[in-house]
Each structure stands twice: as C-alpha cells, then as structure tokens.
Amino acid sequence: MLNGQQVETVYRRLSEAMPGRTKDAKGPKGQPDAFRSCISCMLSAQSLDRKTARAARALFDLAQTPEAMLELDDRDIAAAIKPCGLYNMKTRNIRKFCEYLLAEHGGVVPDTREGLLSMPGIGRKCADIVMCFTFGADVIAVDTHVHRVCNRIGLTDARTADKTAHQLEERSPDWALRDGHFWLIQFGKRICTSRSPKCDRCPVNDICLWLKAQQKQDQTHE
Numbered sequence: 001m002l003n004g005q006q007v008e009t010v011y012r013r014l015s016e017a018m019p020g021r022t023k024d025a026k027g028p029k030g031q032p033d034a035f036r037s038c039i040s041c042m043l044s045a046q047s048l049d050r051k052t053a054r055a056a057r058a059l060f061d062l063a064q065t066p067e068a069m070l071e072l073d074d075r076d077i078a079a080a081i082k083p084c085g086l087y088n089m090k091t092r093n094i095r096k097f098c099e100y101l102l103a104e105h106g107g108v109v110p111d112t113r114e115g116l117l118s119m120p121g122i123g124r125k126c127a128d129i130v131m132c133f134t135f136g137a138d139v140i141a142v143d144t145h146v147h148r149v150c151n152r153i154g155l156t157d158a159r160t161a162d163k164t165a166h167q168l169e170e171r172s173p174d175w176a177l178r179d180g181h182f183w184l185i186q187f188g189k190r191i192c193t194s195r196s197p198k199c200d201r202c203p204v205n206d207i208c209l210w211l212k213a214q215q216k217q218d219q220t221h222e
C-alpha cells in the first residue's frame with residue numbers, strides 16, 4: 001500500500017484534476033429524498049448505472065413513498081425494476097425495507113450510518129452513499145468504481161468494497177473526506193476505467209502500484 005505522504009499526494013492531484021461535490025460532480029440523479037436514495041441504492045446492486053436509473057424511474061413513477069410502495073403488488077414492483085436484474089430478490093428487499101421503515105422509524109429514514117445499517121437491504125455501501133449524497137456527510141462512499149480505483153492506485157489493498165471503505169476511513173486525511181468520493185468516482189469513470197485505464201494521461205501514474213506492477217511484468221517478459 002502507499003505510505004501516508006503518497007496518499008496525501010494522490011488526493012491532492014485528484015482534487016486538482018477532478019470535480020468535487022461543490023463543482024459539477026454528478027451524484028445519483030432524481031433522488032431528492034432519503035427514501036428514494038435508499039431504494040435506488042438497493043436497485044444498483046450488480047447493475048449498470050443506466051439500468052439502475054431506468055428501473056428507479058419506472059418504480060418511482062408507480063410509488064414515491066413507503067406507504068405507496070407497500071400498496072403495490074410484488075409483480076408490479078418486479079416488472080418495473082426488471083432492467084436492473086435480481087428483481088425478485090430486490091422486490092422482497094424493497095418490501096421489507098418499507099415495512100421496517102414504517103414500523104420502526106415512522107417512515108423517516110435515519111440519518112446516521114448505524115441507523116441506516118439497521119435497515120433491511122441496506123449495507124455499508126448504500127449507507128455511505130445515502131450519508132454522502134443525501135445527508136451531505138463527510139464520508140467516502142465506496143461503490144464499484146471507487147473500490148477498483150483505490151485498490152489499483154494502492155490507497156487500499158482490500159478485496160471487498162466494505163473492507164476498502166474501512167481502510168479508506170482509516171487512511172484518508174480529514175481534508176479529503178468531504179469530496180474524496182466525488183474525485184475518486186469521476187476519476188474511475190473518466191481515466192481509471194475498468195477495462196482500459198488511460199494510464200498515459202493519469203495524474204498519479206508515477207505513484208500507482210498497479211501500473212508499477214504492470215511495467216515490472218512487461219520488463220520480465222522482454
């Protein structure tokens with residue numbers, strides 16, 4: 001993993017190259033409230049962003065509150081969210097989430113990580129995304145892009161997104177917590193893409209551990 005000084009350098013360079021939350025970074029769209037933010041996050045599991053957005057739009061056309069959601073037939077929910085896959089499991093989770101939200105929280109989504117984690121269907125990733133995007137907390141939420149990027153550069157060395165989130169929390173400087181998610185996610189979408197990272201124009205290509213390993217591998221094959 002990178003040392004503390006290198007971690008600082010990575011964040012500083014990303015902050016110069018990528019938009020933060022105060023600029024033009026794009027968060028989950030169409031989620032003005034915590035309820036819809038939670039549901040959208042549940043829909044995003046193992047789904048591409050555009051498919052999640054399509055499913056969320058179709059579902060919120062049918063219902064926008066937990067009460068209205070519970071009035072729907074499971075088949076209607078499943079049909080609406082079909083584009084994002086795993087729709088039967090996600091339908092069950094949505095129903096359990098709405099029932100619990102109404103029974104335990106009077107329909108109001110809790111605004112703490114612990115409270116969110118107590119909700120059915122909400123894991124660390126969803127909790128942090130809702131905390132970051134909806135409640136404006138200084139939290140680096142870890143989705144697939146952030147997970148990939150952090151472990152490539154060497155900010156973390158974790159196999160799962162939850163472990164990455166844990167390590168990031170421990171290793172990130174306080175000044176980077178507010179916008180870190182936004183820098184990392186934009187970086188993962190624009191430069192350090194999944195299949196063909198654009199290493200030649202990457203602002204941290206002199207530090208990235210993944211690139212160093214690739215170069216070493218190339219040298220041994222020459």
Ligand code: SF4
Nearest residue numbers: 192197199202205208
């Ligand atoms: S050098 Fe390449 S792999 Fe490393 S962070 Fe930059 S784009 Fe990603």
